Amino acid sequence: MPSYTAPTRDTRFIVNELLDLASYGDLPGFQSATPDMIDTVINEAGKFCSEVLAAINQAGDEHGCTRNEDGSVTTPPGFKAAFDQFVESGWGTISAPEEFGGQGMPHVLGFAVEEFISSANQAFGMYPGLTNGAVSALIAKGSDEQKALYLPKMIANEWLGTMNLTEPHCGTDLGMIRTKAQPNGDGSYAITGTKIFISAGEHDLTDNIIHLVLAKTPGAPDSTKGISLFVVPKVLVNDDGSLGDRNGVSCGSIEHKMGIHGNSTCVLNYDGATGWMVGEENKGLAAMFIMMNAARLGVGIQGYSQSEVAYQNAVAYALDRRQGRALTGPAEPEAQADPIFVHPDVRRMLMDGKAFNEGMRALALWGALLVDLTHKAATEEARAEADQMIGLLTPVIKGYGTDKGFDVAVNMQQVFGGHGYIREWGMDQFVRDARIAQIYEGTNGVQAMDLCGRKLGSKGGAAIQAFFKMVGEECAAAKGDETLGPIAEKLEKALGEQQAATMWFMQNAMANPNHLGAGAHHYMHIMGITTLGLMWLRMAKIAQENLAGLPDDKAFYEAKIATARYYAERFLPDAGALRRKLEAGSDNMMALGEEAFATAA
Amino acid sequence: MPSYTAPTRDTRFIVNELLDLASYGDLPGFQSATPDMIDTVINEAGKFCSEVLAAINQAGDEHGCTRNEDGSVTTPPGFKAAFDQFVESGWGTISAPEEFGGQGMPHVLGFAVEEFISSANQAFGMYPGLTNGAVSALIAKGSDEQKALYLPKMIANEWLGTMNLTEPHCGTDLGMIRTKAQPNGDGSYAITGTKIFISAGEHDLTDNIIHLVLAKTPGAPDSTKGISLFVVPKVLVNDDGSLGDRNGVSCGSIEHKMGIHGNSTCVLNYDGATGWMVGEENKGLAAMFIMMNAARLGVGIQGYSQSEVAYQNAVAYALDRRQGRALTGPAEPEAQADPIFVHPDVRRMLMDGKAFNEGMRALALWGALLVDLTHKAATEEARAEADQMIGLLTPVIKGYGTDKGFDVAVNMQQVFGGHGYIREWGMDQFVRDARIAQIYEGTNGVQAMDLCGRKLGSKGGAAIQAFFKMVGEECAAAKGDETLGPIAEKLEKALGEQQAATMWFMQNAMANPNHLGAGAHHYMHIMGITTLGLMWLRMAKIAQENLAGLPDDKAFYEAKIATARYYAERFLPDAGALRRKLEAGSDNMMALGEEAFATAA
Missing domain, CATH: 2.40.110.20 (Butyryl-CoA Dehydrogenase, subunit A; domain 2)
Structure with a gap:
């Protein structure tokens, strides 16, 4: 049976050090999120998810839900009991508004906990998760009467x-x-x-x-x-x-x-x-989009939540399973074979998983902070800035995050060899569960068009220009540094590919909108790659600063820098290939009529 | 319920035109493979697979196999009856040696039919498919007594x-x-x-x-x-x-x-x-590898067999399902919406499927011809040459073919949106069935090491040098041509990436074999990309020649050229990104010890 441990150390690193949540202490709702409170929420929620929700995940997959003759539906064994515990602990209310009985804490914390819930048991997490979307719509558009009647009980998950x-x-x-x-x-x-x-x-x-x-x-x-x-x-x-x-x-x-x-x-x-x-x-569509945007970020989290739990189990398997010898000579000569962890191809898959999961966690929680700032930042300008950035990032978090999250889950299954295909090991469930995230709440093709057809050109391209400026400046600042410089240089090159792709769209998509449609998915992936690159540059910088102070968990920060390097060399190069594909345009893609796709006998 | 039609027109194109099987008429076994016989086998086998085997594929998935109390196993409903028909028609005996009751026809035909069987019903096809591996081992290593006792009945699938x-x-x-x-x-x-x-x-x-x-x-x-x-x-x-x-x-x-x-x-x-x-x-390992090499080519076929049937159903869905409007304005203004076939992102996925499936079919059947030539070519030199080339290509066909075949099957499921996730539509079965091919008969990581650790350096790199020479010469010959030139130029660039990657291995892997292990999977994919590129260049050339003669099915040949162009612009660019990853080596990949992979709370 697979296992799951909430990666609370990494979450605390992102919340406390990367996002520096404490620095927002003067904003409403952030006051209660003291460092102690943050640590408590993260650690306790992590414990609950690891112990209670993960334990019933495989049974949920095996038994599924049953529709009874009277039309009622019975959830899988253990779900109701776990849900009662979930409600009692209030894990669904963390970032809901205090006005309606929520805890009013930053979305950063709510999202951090959502990841744990989803890793432990994605199917379970969807019950309260979908409620969050409905709550958002009612808060934004409901009448006072509707709010009073429904919101407190929905927020309490009653x-x-x-x-x-x-x-x-x-x-x-x-x-x-x-x-x-x-x-x-x-x-x-x-x-x-x-x-x-x-x-x-x-x-x-x-x-x-x-x-x-x-x-x-x-x-x-x-x-x-x-x-x-x-x-x-x-x-x-x-x-x-x-x-x-x-x-x-x-x-x-x-x-x-x-x-x-x-x-x-x-x-x-x-x-x-x-x-x-x-x-x-x-005007239902606008209300629907309020639900949808909340849900899309949640789905983005689901994407890496499955690759995270799959990764944890792949690491455990790679350390336990012995086959063959290290290419550089036996690592454990006294044993009959070395753990497969020694094989570079296994390490490649694990490092891909580590680099993606930690990068996506940083991106998703940064996204959550932007959601908070959209509502709570001190100035109108800061709120608008945050709103603009999260609008741009949402399709990337959902689309790139779930595409790549699925790929990583598949590779983690691959680490298990034949055992990965056997249901008892649980890896196939992670793959099957992860698959839906590429589809629902707008397929990833829809996300790509949202990004390229709506967000890129909005307000004269203000959002993407702000993104380019931000990434460009952070690269420039890091380039002289011995450790950060090589990472920044590779990121800058990928950013250049994205800028060139953007320019190509500007020059070609007006005349033929199919050029935009043909390149949108490529563009979404380019931007996913550069955005995670930015996360890794930032994380490496913080790790470097910490290492200067000789911290207790030196190894944690050293791993951040090594993983940032790995990300730079193993993920960023794809941006160039994607740009070349994008610049090929739509002519050959759209050249063939339906008869050319029919299977001729 | 999904459907399947054996793509016999394309198979005949590859067998008759691309491989020109008739030109080998003087070799043993090839005489009986007259153009008429080829067409009959392909068409009749295709019919059987489309009508009989595809019809029980979904039931096989739903019911599975049952182990009874006495240890016997019952196959899914319809399997036994279909198998009896299969045996009676002799579809498992096409390329088995006449000496033991087989039909003695070229492997090209046997493999072509294997694709149809696997597309129609992969789980069914494995029953006779595994037998082929066992037969190969007995032919190569069995005693005369063993051969006489087992082979005729195994070959007859009795x-x-x-x-x-x-x-x-x-x-x-x-x-x-x-x-x-x-x-x-x-x-x-x-x-x-x-x-x-x-x-x-x-x-x-x-x-x-x-x-x-x-x-x-x-x-x-x-x-x-x-x-x-x-x-x-x-x-x-x-x-x-x-x-x-x-x-x-x-x-x-x-x-x-x-x-x-x-x-x-x-x-x-x-x-x-x-x-x-x-x-x-x-000496069992050598015998095992005889089974294994046959099986690996068979698994390579499975890889694209699932992406092929998934593609066919995605095309049908894309033409039937109406959502939204073409970006260039309504395609069918009188209808409430256009078929999703008009959307570039849908077309991108379908073209990826078409370009991959047809390219892999060409590669796999060329591989089958090489297997034939290994045994039957007229001269020792020609046999050795064929043996060398198929040794090099086998891990590529198995490893790249199944990795990419799985990706394509996943994308074909994506075309269905939410319906792709619903079991009744059958798309999830294609994805789940395709997944095993990346794992069994040597995981794709093992294929990559077979390619890079054994095949590349064998006999001073003779095989890969022969490959480079062949691709290089065909590019050079095509470069001046208006139609073929742009395709050849892009292929030549990808070939350059592969040559650079090979050189990098030569210069670095001796000192540190982990560099080889770290890049092997990337290399396998680079070579898959260039090899399919070669197939597309060859297919485009034949299509061009045919078009000059104003053939009846002009559209078929025009589609080949358009798809070759699409392949060149959408698949070949990845070779460059993969080379950059490969040249990053193993240092950062192997930098972290096991403690860095543990989930820290």
Whole structure:
């Protein structure tokens, strides 16, 4: 059976040293996040995830969720008990607003804990995780009454929430949804339609489930401009907050999926269910994007959460399994064979995992800090700056993070050889669970178009220019240094590739937008590579400063510098190849018509 | 439910036009492979695979194999009936020697059909597929008596065969095996031990199963120099070929795997089972490598067989599914949305699939021709030349082919968005089935070391020099041409990267063999990229020649040229990035000790 240990030392390094959370102590919510409190939250949450949630992960995969004859859904063995413990400890409330009963601490901490939850048990983590998205939408767009009625219980995880977007015939293109919302005349609506792929759509963890549902009011435009958002509780809620009648929404079936079996992915049938509009009519898409942006960062975390737990198990296996001898001569001559850890190709895969996981952790938590600053920074300008940067980074964190996270999970499985393919070892679950993150909350192709079609050109390219300036300046500052210089030089070269790719888009995509579409995925990966490069340059710098002070855990900081070097030499070179592909444009990609793709007999 | 159509037009193009099989008509076995016979075999086999084997593929995944209380194993519904049809049609005997009842046709044809079988149903194909490996070993090393007793029935697939190498504590490092072979005094041996991961180890398809087993005789050296090979039938065979007593080998359990559920992967317990030595004592490794090399090419075919069937289904989905609008304006304004086929990012994934699958098909069948020439070419020199080239290409076909084949299958699943994650659509099975090919018959890390540690330096680098010369000359010849020139130039650049990487190994790996290990996987991928580039240059050239003659299927040849261009611009650039990674060497990769990989709390 696989094991998991929350990497709390690295998380504390990122939160306390890289992001220096203490320096934001004068901002609202940050005061309570004292260094002691940070350490306590990280360590206790890590313990809970490692001990309680990881223990039921494999059983969740084996048993999955069961839809009973009455349409109710039973979660896998142990999920309900663990969830009760989870709620009691308040691990879902860390960064929720105090106004509604949350702990009001920075998102940095909430996200840090989300990683642990997801590594330990991604399917479990999705139950409270999806609720966070629904909560964000209600906070931003809900009426005071709706907020009062739903938010405290959702934030306390007494009730959970869902996001209902997809229908059988449409997912990405939400303008085509058919679910109807008919006014009842009393301010409520009758919601009728079928939603699919609804994560945590029905379950036995909470007494009520608060569905946020996209639907169309009568006569609404036949496009995304005709979508409205509704709150539709599974059980109607009386004005005093007590539960009333069962609403007209039911689980038609549970999907059979490649992975995340512990989460109930439902077909939900709405049969005149009573719902209330959230925000303005026909403005549902904007509300949906609030849910979505929160969810996308969460999915980015899922990407490296699986590569992290897969990495930990691959390290343990590589140290335990003995096959063959080191190329430089027997490492343990008295044993019949050396641990496979000695083989460079095994070390390559482990170092790839280490460099990616630690880099992504830094990036995701920096992203979380930007989310905090978007709301809480002292000046309007600082808030706008943070908002601009996180808008740019979100598709990269989601798209690059989950693409590469999946690749790393696959390579960690590879370390196990044949045993990696055997279910009992648990590595195939990590791969299967990781796979979904490239798909949901907007496929990675959609992320790439969000980055290149919307974010790059927004406000005259202000966001990407700010990114270039930031990376460029940090490279320039590091270049003279003996340790940091070689890393910075390689990063600067990769940044140059990204700048050239950006320029190519500017010069070519206006005339033919297919050139943008053809290069968007490449661009997203280039930017993922440079962004993680920036994280590694920053981490190496801090490690270097710490080493000057002869710290207790010298080895930790030395490993940071070695891994930064490894990242620079093993990840950054791809930026150049990706730029060449991007600059090939769309002509040959789009040259062939459908007949050329048919299989000719 | 997914569908499959054997790509017989493309196979005929490769066999008849690219490889020009007719031009080898004077070689033994090639005479019977007339153009008519070739077309008949390809078309009829394709039909059988598309209609019979593909239809039971998904059921095989769902039901898997069942071990009954008496230790017998039941294959999935439909497998036995399909297998009987398979045997009757003789699809497993195409390129087996006529001497033992085979059809004696070129391996090119046998491999072409193997692709169809594997695309249609990889788990099914492994039953006869593994038998081919066992047959190769018996042909090469078996006594006349063993050949007479086993080969005709194995070749007719009346009995199937297996390869028993792995034990719980060893796979790659076969020197550590513990299975014992005790002489019985009558020329036979009593085999005792446990073998794991035995594909097709026990089943209900045939009355007998012929196991080829690696074991150690008493006092054998404690290394790969102490391994012997034994033939151990499940049911003992009387001298007249009739079946006798049940032998002491039994299936202890069936492994629970990520995929290929339709194949029974067994733990086999040998409890004093009677076996006979194949070849010489302590020379089992050489015999094993004969099985292994045949199997590795077969696994290379599996790699692209799954990306091919996944591609076909992704194309169908992309043409059917409507979401959003073309970036250049609505393609079908009267419909609510355009097919996702119009989106460049979807087209990118499909073109990647097309370019890889067709390129790999060309490479694998060229490899099969080289296998034929190794045995049948007219001169000793030509045989040695073919042997040298296929030795070099085998790890590339297996390693690069399955790595990239898996990536492509994953991308074809991505085309389906959320539906790709739902089991009913069948895409996740292709991904899960494809995954094993990177692992078994020597992990791809082992392939990389075979290529770089053994094949590159063999005979003073003769094989790789011959490869460089061949690719270089074909590039030079094409460079002046308007159509082929740009493709050849890009290939020449990639070849330059490979040559530089080779040189770097020569200059650095002697002093530190870890440099070789650290770069081997990169090198294998560089060589996969250039080799497929060579295939595309050759295919484009033939297409160009055909187009000059105004052929009926002009579109087929035009698509070849467009795809060659796409390959050149989208695949070849990676060679440069890989070279830079390779030249980074092993210092940073190997810098950190085990404590740096431990998860610190």
